[in-house]
Amino acid sequence: MLTPIFLGKVLCAEPGPPSSADNLVVRGTLVCLEKGSDSKEVPCLGERKSMGLRTATGQVYPLNDDKSTSTLLEEKRLRTREFQLTLKKSGASYEIVKSQFFRDGKLYDFYYFCDVCNITTHTPGLCMCCRQETEYHEKLAD
Numbered sequence: 437m438l439t440p441i442f443l444g445k446v447l448c449a450e451p452g453p454p455s456s457a458d459n460l461v462v463r464g465t466l467v468c469l470e471k472g473s474d475s476k477e478v479p480c481l482g483e484r485k486s487m488g489l490r491t492a493t494g495q496v497y498p499l500n501d502d503k504s505t506s507t508l509l510e511e512k513r514l515r516t517r518e519f520q521l522t523l524k525k526s527g528a529s530y531e532i533v534k535s536q537f538f539r540d541g542k543l544y545d546f547y548y549f550c551d552v553c554n555i556t557t558h559t560p561g562l563c564m565c566c567r568q569e570t571e572y573h574e575k576l577a578d
């Protein structure tokens with residue numbers, strides 16, 4: 437028997453401050469990786485690939501296959517492949533805690549905002565609370 441799942445107000449709660457103890461901040465270039473590999477780079481074409489962030493020293497941080505990661509590739513308004521990501525180890529790969537990007541050597545924050553609920557998210561789509569389309573914003577990082 438299926439247990440009813442209640443969606444609604446509970447999703448509107450502001451998330452608590454993330455624990456930052458074991459986060460790491462990594463600057464690099466977004467790359468696509470061969471499925472099942474955490475370091476072999478392949479072109480970002482065709483079927484969905486695993487993704488990673490390659491630093492200037494060549495180290496690759498494989499990223500979780502989730503919406504925060506695919507947004508970096510799919511959000512055309514970013515117009516860059518250079519990112520500064522705050523990452524948290526999650527099994528064999530990394531979860532994105534915070535995404536920022538570089539354009540023309542400057543660091544930007546980007547986010548999606550619902551002005552009805554005053555909610556900020558880092559993935560595009562409908563507001564988790566009122567289901568209205570959120571709006572893309574970017575600004576120079578502090």
Ligand SMILES: [Zn+2]
Nearest residue numbers: 550553563566
């Ligand atoms: Zn909303």
